[in-house]
Amino acid sequence: MSESAKTNHPGSSDHPEVIHRRAIAIDLHADTTQRMLDEQVDLSQRLRDGHLDTVRAKEGGLDAQFFSIWVEPQLYGVGGEKAMKRADEQIAAVRQLAEKHPELWELATSAADVRRIAGEGKLAALLGLEGGYAIDERLENVERYYKLGVRYMSPAWTVSTSWAGSSGDAAGQTRGLTDFGKQVIREMNRLGMMVDVSHLSDKAFWDIVATSTRPVIATHSACRAIANVPRNLDDEMIRALAKTGGVICVIFYPPFLEPGWSAMKDKVDNDIAGLVQRASEAEKGDISQKKLARDRVRREEFLKRLPPVSVARVVDHIDHVVKLVGIDHVGIGSDFDGIQATVSDLSSVAELPNLTRELLKRGYSAGDVEKILGGNILRVMEEVAQK
Numbered sequence: 062m063s064e065s066a067k068t069n070h071p072g073s074s075d076h077p078e079v080i081h082r083r084a085i086a087i088d089l090h091a092d093t094t095q096r097m098l099d100e101q102v103d104l105s106q107r108l109r110d111g112h113l114d115t116v117r118a119k120e121g122g123l124d125a126q127f128f129s130i131w132v133e134p135q136l137y138g139v140g141g142e143k144a145m146k147r148a149d150e151q152i153a154a155v156r157q158l159a160e161k162h163p164e165l166w167e168l169a170t171s172a173a174d175v176r177r178i179a180g181e182g183k184l185a186a187l188l189g190l191e192g193g194y195a196i197d198e199r200l201e202n203v204e205r206y207y208k209l210g211v212r213y214m215s216p217a218w219t220v221s222t223s224w225a226g227s228s229g230d231a232a233g234q235t236r237g238l239t240d241f242g243k244q245v246i247r248e249m250n251r252l253g254m255m256v257d258v259s260h261l262s263d264k265a266f267w268d269i270v271a272t273s274t275r276p277v278i279a280t281h282s283a284c285r286a287i288a289n290v291p292r293n294l295d296d297e298m299i300r301a302l303a304k305t306g307g308v309i310c311v312i313f314y315p316p317f318l319e320p321g322w323s324a325m326k327d328k329v330d331n332d333i334a335g336l337v338q339r340a341s342e343a344e345k346g347d348i349s350q351k352k353l354a355r356d357r358v359r360r361e362e363f364l365k366r367l368p369p370v371s372v373a374r375v376v377d378h379i380d381h382v383v384k385l386v387g388i389d390h391v392g393i394g395s396d397f398d399g400i401q402a403t404v405s406d407l408s409s410v411a412e413l414p415n416l417t418r419e420l421l422k423r424g425y426s427a428g429d430v431e432k433i434l435g436g437n438i439l440r441v442m443e444e445v446a447q448k
């Protein structure tokens with residue numbers, strides 16, 4: 062937090078706003094990276110759309126953002142030069158943000174960096190690789206990305222890699238980690254790169270937990286016990302992940318939070334397929350511009366046609382994890398700018414204090430809030446970095 066934030070909020074030290082500002086808040090996952098690249102948005106300004114920019118991050122008391130380096134396999138392949146180029150361009154975009162605005166952002170690669178940058182009242186930018194496509198099935202590339210600043214990687218997104226199963230496709234039904242996949246996990250352990258199980262198949266999850274000698278994290282997932290979707294973790298998985306010392310970062314995405322919402326959304330997607338297709342055809346730009354046009358229509362229609370989900374539901378998931386495995390294994394991973402529907406009172410980073418307010422209302426202490434917002438993940442970052 063910044064000194065100015067401290068003096069801007071006099072009032073008692075147990076006021077929700079004071080507790081929120083005092084905590085180091087770290088969001089494990091946002092897709093804003095692709096906006097910087099494909100839409101050339103200037104993140105130093107308040108943006109009229111989307112979920113995250115510097116101004117709103119400051120308003121929301123955010124201190125550190127893991128930017129997702131997401132290679133969409135349908136557009137850039139599951140490996141090869143194009144996938145690597147797409148990852149490299151996104152890493153460069155995050156680095157440029159910090160270089161262009163050193164008074165606002167600084168690239169961070171360690172817990173100590175995050176603490177120092179937050180202490181200076183700036184935002185820490187961190188890098189996470191979503192889906193292992195960019196390592197191009199070569200072990201030496203894990204170190205290549207580590208050296209570029211990447212501090213977590215999920216082996217697959219919704220398309221399985223040859224070495225790790227995804228929760229999003231048929232291959233993942235039977236695929237866990239291959240021998241090469243296990244080598245990748247051990248290499249990540251050696252380097253000090255966190256292993257992210259969000260998006261992975263159940264089999265791959267269990268193989269990772271059995272292989273990794275370091276804490277394992279889920280950067281943007283929730284609980285199947287409440288919302289039973291493949292992207293979430295069941296109770297047995299949550300216990301196993303906690304046993305590694307890891308953290309489940311709860312996502313702010315209604316389909317993974319609210320029971321039945323995912324099926325309702327699928328139905329709406331089906332109903333609006335023609336509308337979405339026409340928007341895509343009307344857009345004359347490249348493939349990423351067409352994707353933006355499709356997402357725009359989906360966002361508008363979801364808002365009109367689906368029931369709101371509130372921050373209380375996010376806290377239900379946090380609560381569930383805490384009741385299962387205690388306060389030390391839960392964090393936050395918004396998936397901002399990667400989702401076409403948001404929680405109604407957590408619709409951008411500016412509304413992050415609503416989460417703290419709800420946690421305090423449910424009986425969580427200031428110390429608990431600090432752990433949930435970022436303390437737990439700082440601990441994992443330190444443990445994973447230890448040689």
Ligand SMILES: [Zn+2]
Pocket residue numbers: 191260281396399
């Ligand atoms: Zn994702």
